[in-house]
Amino acid sequence: MAGTGLFLCFFLVIHLLGNLQLLLPAAEAKEQFNWYSHLLAGNMLIKIISWVLLISIIAHAVYALLLAAKTKKANGTKYVYDKRNEVSPWNSRNMGLLGTVILIFLVIHLKDFWYVADFTTMALDKQGYKDMYSVVVLTFHQWWYVLIYEISFIALGFHLLHGFFSAARTLGLYHPKYVKIVRYTGWLYTAFITGGFMLIPIVVYFNN
Amino acid sequence: MKIYLKIWRQDSPATPGAMKNYELDDVSQDMSFLEMMDLLNESLIQKSQRVVEFDHDCREGICGQCGMMINGRAHGPLTHTTTCQLHMRSFKDGDTIYIEPFRAAAFPIVRDLKVDRKAFDNIIQAGGFISASTGQTPEANGILISHAIAEAAFDAAACIGCGACVATCKNSSADLFTSAKITQLALLPQGKVERTERVIAMVDQMDAEGFGHCTNTEACEVECPQEISVLHIARMNYEYNKALIISH
Amino acid sequence: MLDSKIPEGKLADKWDNYKEHVKLVNPANRKKLDVIVVGTGLAGASCAASLGELGYNVKSFCFQDSPRRAHSVAAQGGVNAAKNYKNDGDSVFRMFSDTIKGGDFRSREANVYRLAECSASLIDQAVAQGVPFAREYGGYLNNRSFGGVQVSRTFYARGQTGQQLLLGAYQALMRQVGANKVKTYTRHEMLDLVVINGKAKGIITRDLVTGEIERHAANAVVLASGGYGKVYYLSTLAMGCNTSAIWRAHKKGAYMSGVSWIQFHPTCLPQSGEHQSKLTLMSESLRNDGRIWVPKKAHDERKPNDIPEEERDYYLERRYPTFGNLAPRDISSRAAKERIDAGCGVGVMKNAVFLDFSKAIKEQGKEKIKEKYSNLFKMYDKINAVNAYEEPMLISPAAHFTMGGLWVDYELMTTIPGLFALGEANFADHGANRLGANSLLQASVDGYFIAPYSVPNYLAGELKAEKITTDHLAFVEAEHAVKQQLQQFLDINGHLSADHFHKTLGKLLYNGCGLSRTKASLENAIVLIRELRAQFYTELKITGDHTVNSELEKAGRVADYLDLGILMCEDALSREESCGAHFREEYQTPDGEALRNDKDYCYVSAWEWKGANAEHELHKEPLVFENVSLTVRSYK
Ligand SMILES: Cc1cc2nc3c(=O)[nH]c(=O)nc-3n(C[C@H](O)[C@H](O)[C@H](O)COP(=O)(O)OP(=O)(O)OC[C@H]3O[C@@H](n4cnc5c(N)ncnc54)[C@H](O)[C@@H]3O)c2cc1C
Ligand code: HEM
Numbered sequence A: 001m002a003g004t005g006l007f008l009c010f011f012l013v014i015h016l017l018g019n020l021q022l023l024l025p026a027a028e029a030k031e032q033f034n035w036y037s038h039l040l041a042g043n044m045l046i047k048i049i050s051w052v053l054l055i056s057i058i059a060h061a062v063y064a065l066l067l068a069a070k071t072k073k074a075n076g077t078k079y080v081y082d083k084r085n086e087v088s089p090w091n092s093r094n095m096g097l098l099g100t101v102i103l104i105f106l107v108i109h110l111k112d113f114w115y116v117a118d119f120t121t122m123a124l125d126k127q128g129y130k131d132m133y134s135v136v137v138l139t140f141h142q143w144w145y146v147l148i149y150e151i152s153f154i155a156l157g158f159h160l161l162h163g164f165f166s167a168a169r170t171l172g173l174y175h176p177k178y179v180k181i182v183r184y185t186g187w188l189y190t191a192f193i194t195g196g197f198m199l200i201p202i203v204v205y206f207n208n
Numbered sequence B: 001m002k003i004y005l006k007i008w009r010q011d012s013p014a015t016p017g018a019m020k021n022y023e024l025d026d027v028s029q030d031m032s033f034l035e036m037m038d039l040l041n042e043s044l045i046q047k048s049q050r051v052v053e054f055d056h057d058c059r060e061g062i063c064g065q066c067g068m069m070i071n072g073r074a075h076g077p078l079t080h081t082t083t084c085q086l087h088m089r090s091f092k093d094g095d096t097i098y099i100e101p102f103r104a105a106a107f108p109i110v111r112d113l114k115v116d117r118k119a120f121d122n123i124i125q126a127g128g129f130i131s132a133s134t135g136q137t138p139e140a141n142g143i144l145i146s147h148a149i150a151e152a153a154f155d156a157a158a159c160i161g162c163g164a165c166v167a168t169c170k171n172s173s174a175d176l177f178t179s180a181k182i183t184q185l186a187l188l189p190q191g192k193v194e195r196t197e198r199v200i201a202m203v204d205q206m207d208a209e210g211f212g213h214c215t216n217t218e219a220c221e222v223e224c225p226q227e228i229s230v231l232h233i234a235r236m237n238y239e240y241n242k243a244l245i246i247s248h
Numbered sequence C: 001m002l003d004s005k006i007p008e009g010k011l012a013d014k015w016d017n018y019k020e021h022v023k024l025v026n027p028a029n030r031k032k033l034d035v036i037v038v039g040t041g042l043a044g045a046s047c048a049a050s051l052g053e054l055g056y057n058v059k060s061f062c063f064q065d066s067p068r069r070a071h072s073v074a075a076q077g078g079v080n081a082a083k084n085y086k087n088d089g090d091s092v093f094r095m096f097s098d099t100i101k102g103g104d105f106r107s108r109e110a111n112v113y114r115l116a117e118c119s120a121s122l123i124d125q126a127v128a129q130g131v132p133f134a135r136e137y138g139g140y141l142n143n144r145s146f147g148g149v150q151v152s153r154t155f156y157a158r159g160q161t162g163q164q165l166l167l168g169a170y171q172a173l174m175r176q177v178g179a180n181k182v183k184t185y186t187r188h189e190m191l192d193l194v195v196i197n198g199k200a201k202g203i204i205t206r207d208l209v210t211g212e213i214e215r216h217a218a219n220a221v222v223l224a225s226g227g228y229g230k231v232y233y234l235s236t237l238a239m240g241c242n243t244s245a246i247w248r249a250h251k252k253g254a255y256m257s258g259v260s261w262i263q264f265h266p267t268c269l270p271q272s273g274e275h276q277s278k279l280t281l282m283s284e285s286l287r288n289d290g291r292i293w294v295p296k297k298a299h300d301e302r303k304p305n306d307i308p309e310e311e312r313d314y315y316l317e318r319r320y321p322t323f324g325n326l327a328p329r330d331i332s333s334r335a336a337k338e339r340i341d342a343g344c345g346v347g348v349m350k351n352a353v354f355l356d357f358s359k360a361i362k363e364q365g366k367e368k369i370k371e372k373y374s375n376l377f378k379m380y381d382k383i384n385a386v387n388a389y390e391e392p393m394l395i396s397p398a399a400h401f402t403m404g405g406l407w408v409d410y411e412l413m414t415t416i417p418g419l420f421a422l423g424e425a426n427f428a429d430h431g432a433n434r435l436g437a438n439s440l441l442q443a444s445v446d447g448y449f450i451a452p453y454s455v456p457n458y459l460a461g462e463l464k465a466e467k468i469t470t471d472h473l474a475f476v477e478a479e480h481a482v483k484q485q486l487q488q489f490l491d492i493n494g495h496l497s498a499d500h501f502h503k504t505l506g507k508l509l510y511n512g513c514g515l516s517r518t519k520a521s522l523e524n525a526i527v528l529i530r531e532l533r534a535q536f537y538t539e540l541k542i543t544g545d546h547t548v549n550s551e552l553e554k555a556g557r558v559a560d561y562l563d564l565g566i567l568m569c570e571d572a573l574s575r576e577e578s579c580g581a582h583f584r585e586e587y588q589t590p591d592g593e594a595l596r597n598d599k600d601y602c603y604v605s606a607w608e609w610k611g612a613n614a615e616h617e618l619h620k621e622p623l624v625f626e627n628v629s630l631t632v633r634s635y636k
């Protein structure tokens, strides 16, 4: 869980950094982004990584299901009156729910971009690269699409807020000093990732 | 003050249970929670009814025998406090109090609020000890242990085995209990020798007992009467991961 | 005639002499020998673990849901050992003489010497098991001083020494359980001892979950069932502590000794109302830094912090300038009672005295005090909602430790061959008053170091004895009697709960045979307890069934307490002197100190049960002091 989770976390950074190119002035962004997409698409290594990613997501989700089953079995009878939610953060108790939101999002997301880019014929830009930029911009001009993204990123944010430090614990980071550092890093990381991803659709929606 | 009680009654592990209602008129603020239960049982005897069975012994927060879910919280509304250390001054006149047993598949109900925590003994049996023979041991001061290590080991060793950590955990995980022992023994030079075998045996036993998987919600630390730190869980994971790598 | 079987030789050589001459059992034969150990406290767990490790077949019983919950777990203050780490003049002999003197010269020299002799090994043992004793910054073990002595020989693990020692023993026990050497029976209560041809051969137990009455046969039975201070109902003991195991053995022929010697601990939380079920102990170690006082004026209603220094009576410092706040327990408790009776008591029920830390906090700083006692201050706050860093604690004496118990010889064997008694369950090393931090030691030493020699010494003779099975008539009869008694309790169908009788008995004993006694109070108590006992058998009410039934458990315990209470009074009545915790008001010096009578009472009483309707018979084991001289115990 921690392994796949952290791998996904790492990927998110790369992904975000790439996507931040979308925030450049329109003309420049188009050129850059399409070049970048092309670069990724053409690279065998990236191909492999993207399959690993897919497998990671699936493994992560399958493991989550197994955990849910284990929990159900370990819980036994339910409490009639349950206020245990008072003693732990909401997101930490609902990682599965948050994850499911992310999973649904991922399906939509992959269908609209990955599938389109890799498996359909697309218009080409001036440089002769596939015009991913225009696909993105067009997509993000539908307000409800932006809304889906924003909600999903909020879910992702809460998932990461717990997931990042939880993974460190699962891996065995116990020293109080470093635990604190990881806690802060986790907050910063989550703010950066969530903020970044949330910004892009909004900026694209309001620009152009 | 007047108190309304809703208490889980269950005859035996095999029979279904249900919440039953009771009322008590003369509850004093100074009573401990268990003394309130005594009062209830006294009134049940007067009515020729079977008393509510609950576990308790020392009534000073150290034996770990008491433990109930009170108003949906392990050991009741106060943090870091056993049921026997809870006093009725934490409640108001006219309050309704829900009382249930600690619930987890690994803690089967014996009767009413009594549960069987044998699973904890089994975990300790699997390796929660230092294999020092009795009788002939080396001079105590032959092993120097720094003040800080001794204190840290004590912090972990303070666990009273009450099971609140399991009861309050959404996953019914016993990680806090198990990790406390693993940390204590891994910190001390005497215990380091067996640390690899110990952590694997204890963690495996914990799983075999049917406890759930820890997802670091940290609810356990909040309810733990001995304020056992969740960092021990991380330490246990460290020991376990390391053991998996270096053991054959 | 009572034979205490004290080995030959000089005091310091006796234990070695004994060990060198005990009979051994061939390792291959040990598996064939069964031993029952009742109790999983420090004494029981350490004994069961040690015997299991030696290879005997051990069955271990306790009434709690896990062996780890035995009441040893509640000991806070510490455990004594003559390590002399502080280089302050301690030695085995000094510890021996402190303990003899502390016990007011009513214990056996040889036993006490052995206790002191084995004390150092216990610390080694505990450290090897991972007990996190307090350490100095250099990594060496730390000590503190405890009541009644002038050296620092007490080892401690914050305020949870008993817990940590017990967990060490429990883990050693669990290790043997894992290795299939010991089998544990939790939630089992011993309800009778089976004696065949004069030897202990097994026990009858009740499974507290299924209600089943079980027979267990063995070649030897060890009772380590703890103290019976709960006889007073209000005490520092756990709710389930009982006398049943030893009392039923007593009824089968084991003698009881020092029955009325009960230590009242001076630093407990006072009773605050009728509902109270327990008096929580605040570790005696608090007396190292806390000062005890009451207002000079009787019925002073002011808040403690409003009472100026010159109007406070630091009565221990006043009466016992050398020991001050560290005077032994019996003396401190009685001094408190004296002030409370004089009307100077404080608190809602005017039954308490102050324990004040303001001076220590001023001198050492709050942090230092916190480091030493934070858990105790926290506990105090939890129970009373009072911050003791700001205002003094309220404390009062409470029934705490039973010096008395089953009579045992040097081998810890009772008057029934094959029946051993360990820990607080026996009368052994503490005489008429126990020194603080000596009983964790005694329980552990009994289990780790003595029983592993003395039990095999007996078992060696059992190899050739005829193997007894649970089909033996004695088992059938004992089981039948137990069942009958339980049925009797259920059938009475009166209107008063077992708790009612327990509380009433407690009050009768506290008034009649408590911190101080008189001939009249004792005689009166005997009459009243007899009446109460008669009422118990006609007006008791037990609801519920034969399975899990805490009321049924209580009934059996109270029934035994009622019998015991009478013997306590008789024991106190027969001893016309004051010694240690036994303070007969008729026998005191003009300034209120205990007046011992060595000419007539320098013996251990050993009471023999003669049947339900007959008087107990008193046997006497004379005490001989060759290595210390009988002095007046003075802590002035
Ligand atoms: C609050 C408190 C604080 C103390 N502090 C200190 C201290 O600081 N230093 C010190 O030296 N001493 C202290 N003492 C005294 C000391 O703790 C005890 O004397 C000692 O622990 C007794 O150990 P034990 O093994 O004999 O009995 P216990 O630990 O009481 O064990 C009794 C065992 O017998 C079992 N049992 C009892 N009856 C039955 C039955 N009928 N059937 C089956 N099983 C039965 C119980 O389940 C339990 O396992 C303290 C005592 C108390 C109460
Ligand atoms: C980009 C996507 C995702 C990232 C970056 C991510 C990250 C993480 C991380 C770091 C953890 C902590 C692992 C640990 O404590 O050992 C975690 C846990 C978890 N994740 Fe995800 N995850 C993602 C997607 C998902 C999806 C799609 C699901 C569900 C279907 C999911 C469900 C869970 C669950 C149930 C947990 C367990 C809770 C826990 O261990 O704390 N996650 N995730």
Ligand code: SF4
Residues within 6 Å of the ligand: B158, B159, B160, B161, B162, B163, B164, B165, B166, B176, B177, B180, B220, B223, B224, B225, B226, B227, B228
């Ligand atoms: S870790 Fe805390 S909550 Fe869990 S059993 Fe130990 S003392 Fe109880």
Ligand code: FES
Residues within 6 Å of the ligand: B055, B056, B057, B058, B059, B060, B061, B062, B063, B064, B065, B066, B067, B082, B083, B084, B085
């Ligand atoms: S009764 Fe012992 S901890 Fe509550």
